[in-house]
Amino acid sequence: MTVFAATLRTIHELGYAGATMDRIAAAAGVAKTTLYRRWSSKGALIADCLLDAFGPVPLNGSSRDDVMTSAVRWIARKISEPGAGAAFAGVFSDAINDPALREILATRFQEPYRLALREALGEPDDRILLFIDVVTGTLLHRMGMTGEPMSEGDTATLTDMILNALR
C-alpha cells in the first residue's frame, strides 16, 4: 500500500506531531477523506502501518536463548528504521489517553506477538507480557528521551538482562 509508505516517510521527515492527516494524504496522493474511509482514526492508520512494517516476529534459533535474543534484536532493529520508531512512540503515546486506540494497539498489535512468543517460549501469559513491557518499554523510553534509538551495546546489555531474568 502506497499509503503506508507515505505515512512512514512523512513521519520520518516531519516527526510524529508534524505528520498531520492532511500531509499524509498529500504525500500519498490521496484525499484525506479517503484515509478516514479506510481507517477510523489517525491512530488506527498508524497502528496498521506499523503492523505492515513490522510483520511477524522471526523466532529463529534452536535454544530458548536464541529465540529471545533474535526477538529482542528484531524489535530493536525495527524501531531503528526511519520513521518506525517515531511512529511507534507516537501512536503509543496517543494510546495512553485514548482507550479506543489502546484497544486497537492491544488486540491488533500486541496480541499476535504475545501469542507467537508464548507458543515459542512456553511461558505463562504474565511472563510474556512482562517480557514485552521490559523490551518495548525500555526501547521506547530511550527513543522518547533522546530522540535516538538505543545503541548496540545497550541493546546487548538489555538482552542479557532479560535472558538471565526469565530463566
Next chain:
Amino acid sequence: MTVFAATLRTIHELGYAGATMDRIAAAAGVAKTTLYRRWSSKGALIADCLLDAFGPVPLNGSSRDDVMTSAVRWIARKISEPGAGAAFAGVFSDAINDPALREILATRFQEPYRLALREALGEPDDRILLFIDVVTGTLLHRMGMTGEPMSEGDTATLTDMILNALR
C-alpha cells in the same frame, strides 16, 4: 501550591487528555492566563507538578541491592498514585514530539535523579541511564498498555531482573 493539587486531581478525574488548561485553571480557581504567566506550556506545568509530587529519590539501605530495590519500589509507588501515573505517561508522550518539553524533562526531571543515583551507586552514566530506561520505560509501558499500574509481583520480578543484571 494549590495549582499542583488541582492539576493532579483533574488528571485523575478526567485523564490526561481531558485535563485541558481551562479545566485545570477552573479546578485551581485561577485564570488560565495566570497559569501561562508562571509556566511556559502545559508540559512545563505538569513537569513541575510531578517534580513536586515525586520529590527526591529516597536512597535508603546499606547495600547496593537495598538502594536499588528501594529506588525501584519508590518510583513504582509514585507512578501508582492517583493522577501521577497518567500525568507522567502523558507528559512523557507529549515530550516525544516536542523537543522543548523533552529538554525540560531531561534536565529538570531526569537529571537530578541520574546524579543522585550515580552518587549512590557509583556506576558510570550510561549504566544509570539504562537503569532509568528499563525501570521507567517498563512501568510506563505497562501503565500505557493496560491503564493500570504494575502489580506488586511483576514489580518484584522487575527488581530482581535489574539487580541481577547490573551487578
Next chain:
DNA sequence: ACATTACGCTACTGGTAGTAGCGTAATGGG
C-alpha cells in the same frame, strides 16, 4: 496616597482531528 506588580476576564489566533455532502471516475455484472 501612589506606583508597581500580579491577577482576572474576554476575546482572539492558529492549528488539528474528524465529518457532511456533493460531484465524478472506476468497476463489474447483465
Next chain:
DNA sequence: CCCATTACGCTACTACCAGTAGCGTAATGT
C-alpha cells in the same frame, strides 16, 4: 454496451485545544 454500485476527490465545515493580546482591577509595599 449500459447501468448500478462503489470508491474516490474536493470543498467546506464543526469542535476542540494550546497559547496570546489587551485591558481593567485588586493586592502590595513604600
